[in-house]
Amino acid sequence: MELGIGIGWRPEIADAVEALPGIDWVEAVAENLCTDHLPDSLVRLRARGVTVVPHGVSLGLGGADRPDPARLADLAARAVLLDTPLVTEHIAFVRAGGPRTASPRLEAGHLLPVPRTWEALDVLCENVRIAQDSLPVPLALENIAALISWPGEELTEGQFLAELVERTGVRLLIDVANLHTNHVNRGEDPAKALDELPVEAIAYVHVAGGVEKDGVWHDTHAHPVTRPVLDVLAELRSRIAPPGVLLERDDDFPPAEELAGELTAVRATLEAAGKARSGSTSRTGASGHGGIAPAASPVESADDTTTAATVTRATDTGVATDGARDRAAVAQTALLSALVAGTPAPEGFDHRRLGVQSRALAAKRADVVAKVAPELPGILGDGYRAAFLSYARTRPMSAGYRRDALDFAEQLLITGRPTDDAARRRLTHWWQDRAAARPPRRTTRLVRAARAAIAGR
Numbered sequence: 001m002e003l004g005i006g007i008g009w010r011p012e013i014a015d016a017v018e019a020l021p022g023i024d025w026v027e028a029v030a031e032n033l034c035t036d037h038l039p040d041s042l043v044r045l046r047a048r049g050v051t052v053v054p055h056g057v058s059l060g061l062g063g064a065d066r067p068d069p070a071r072l073a074d075l076a077a078r079a080v081l082l083d084t085p086l087v088t089e090h091i092a093f094v095r096a097g098g099p100r101t102a103s104p105r106l107e108a109g110h111l112l113p114v115p116r117t118w119e120a121l122d123v124l125c126e127n128v129r130i131a132q133d134s135l136p137v138p139l140a141l142e143n144i145a146a147l148i149s150w151p152g153e154e155l156t157e158g159q160f161l162a163e164l165v166e167r168t169g170v171r172l173l174i175d176v177a178n179l180h181t182n183h184v185n186r187g188e189d190p191a192k193a194l195d196e197l198p199v200e201a202i203a204y205v206h207v208a209g210g211v212e213k214d215g216v217w218h219d220t221h222a223h224p225v226t227r228p229v230l231d232v233l234a235e236l237r238s239r240i241a242p243p244g245v246l247l248e249r250d251d252d253f254p255p256a257e258e259l260a261g262e263l264t265a266v267r268a269t270l271e272a273a274g275k276a277r278s279g280s281t282s283r284t285g286a287s288g289h290g291g292i293a294p295a296a297s298p299v300e301s302a303d304d305t306t307t308a309a310t311v312t313r314a315t316d317t318g319v320a321t322d323g324a325r326d327r328a329a330v331a332q333t334a335l336l337s338a339l340v341a342g343t344p345a346p347e348g349f350d351h352r353r354l355g356v357q358s359r360a361l362a363a364k365r366a367d368v369v370a371k372v373a374p375e376l377p378g379i380l381g382d383g384y385r386a387a388f389l390s391y392a393r394t395r396p397m398s399a400g401y402r403r404d405a406l407d408f409a410e411q412l413l414i415t416g417r418p419t420d421d422a423a424r425r426r427l428t429h430w431w432q433d434r435a436a437a438r439p440p441r442r443t444t445r446l447v448r449a450a451r452a453a454i455a456g457r
Contacts, residue, residue, distance in 0.1 A: 001086075001203075003025045004025060004244060005022060005263060006051075007020065008250070009027065013249070014041035018041060018044060020256065022263070024051070025244065026050060027054075027248075028053070031058050035081065037081075038081065042082075051084065053087065054075065054084060054087050055087075055088045059089050059090075061124060062123070063328075064096070064100055064123065064326070064332055065100065065325070067134070072130075075089075079135060079136055084137060087137055088141070088142060089131070089141055090141065092112055094110065095336075096108075096332040096333040096336040096337075100325065106333065106336045106341070107397040109365055112146075113144060113150065114150075115150035115152070116153040116156070116159075117150075121164065122319075122324055123320040123328050125164060132170065140171035140173045140204070141170055141172060142173035143157065143172075144175070144178055145182060145185075145217075146182060146186065147185055148357050149186050149349075151347070156192070156196060157188055157196075161198075162197050165197075171202070172197065172201045172202050173206060174205050175205070176190070176206065176233045179193055179232050180228050184216070185217055185353075194239055199239050202240065204242060204244030204245065205233065206248055207230070209223035209224045209225045210226070216356055221248050224258070233245070233273070234276075237277065239277075247262055337396075339354065339361055340361060340396040342394070365392055365397060365401070365404065366384075366385055366392070369401055369404055372402050372405060376430075379426045395411065406435060410435070413428060413431060
């Protein structure tokens with residue numbers, strides 16, 4: 001299936017995407033689409049013959065629990081609505097806690113890495129098979145970017161992906177920006193990863209921008225694509241002509257001409273690498289990507305020529321044991337709790353990297369809540385961000401971002417904030433308009449506070 005050159009469709013740049021020349025296909029975040037109708041922009045693109053691929057972010061196939069049937073049904077419904085040739089998701093976990101650990105459910109609001117161990121692979125593979133059986137079209141999974149590494153990893157990224165494909169037949173969505181991120185943050189050579197993974201399983205490729213701060217690469221999707229990322233794209237093209245390549249941008253959207261310029265750079269990189277491949281069979285290493293001394297790699301083969309085939313374990317039964325899932329649940333809950341609830345760092349993790357990741361998660365929560373509930377920064381003004389980050393330090397997210405916005409507003413009102421009477425009245429009315437589904441006990445308490453605030457006008 002040839003997709004060609006595409007771009008991530010986002011509502012903020014819908015008009016620009018429609019007007020960009022040479023766009024063969026687009027990708028839309030699945031959770032941002034309704035299951036029964038499409039935005040007008042996507043309807044027009046589909047009418048022009050532009051393929052639309054739904055890209056999921058919330059399944060958490062690397063998590064300890066089996067995939068949520070409701071989430072799978074929603075993704076399947078979007079695939080049918082779009083008449084898409086495939087759907088995509090991530091190799092990651094996004095939530096933890098719950099019955100397996102007898103602890104509150106925690107939501108990361110972000111894609112977090114799974115340990116590259118045989119046991120974690122067992123859990124992932126069973127979850128992938130469940131997802132594949134529930135979807136009407138093929139599934140492709142994306143490698144993610146990570147700031148942190150799990151201790152005791154047993155496989156490299158390439159070996160892990162190769163095993164996953166071998167066991168499940170799943171396709172791969174290779175994000176070259178994430179390979180670069182993991183080079184800087186975890187010391188992993190993109191060229192080695194590409195050598196080890198089955199490039200023939202690639203469904204398409206992501207290209208995105210990021211930024212380096214204090215020796216850590218942040219995969220922001222809010223900055224221009226850098227030369228090192230294009231270099232990794234060239235490395236991949238030197239091995240195979242990918243069926244599709246897509247430019248991602250999720251924030252700080254530039255003018256349409258800048259997006260067009262980035263797409264031109266992607267096309268030029270593919271063309272140049274393709275010509276070089278046809279003229280030579282030699283490959284160049286990628287150890288110089290990024291210009292930053294990387295962290296020590298958590299996994300290195302005793303012999304650099306080791307491939308996934310030589311480390312394949314022949315004991316895969318197709319089903320992850322309850323014990324494996326329970327151990328994964330405990331480990332993932334401990335890590336996520338350290339990141340979002342301030343509990344002690346699990347043994348073996350880099351405390352500095354955990355701190356960077358924790359601050360990044362809190363900042364992302366603040367940014368996304370400001371988007372889904374723009375009235376809140378409007379009411380709180382310049383004090384919004386500091387107030388939200390203070391709230392986030394002690395109140396982990398337990399559901400989605402919209403519920404997070406309600407919980408934040410509730411906490412402010414219960415503690416008598418904001419202190420400005422007019423702002424507090426506005427926040428009270430905002431909360432009352434949206435809090436009908438709150439548990440009666442908490443609602444009664446807050447309504448009393450709200451009435452007191454209004455009575456004080």
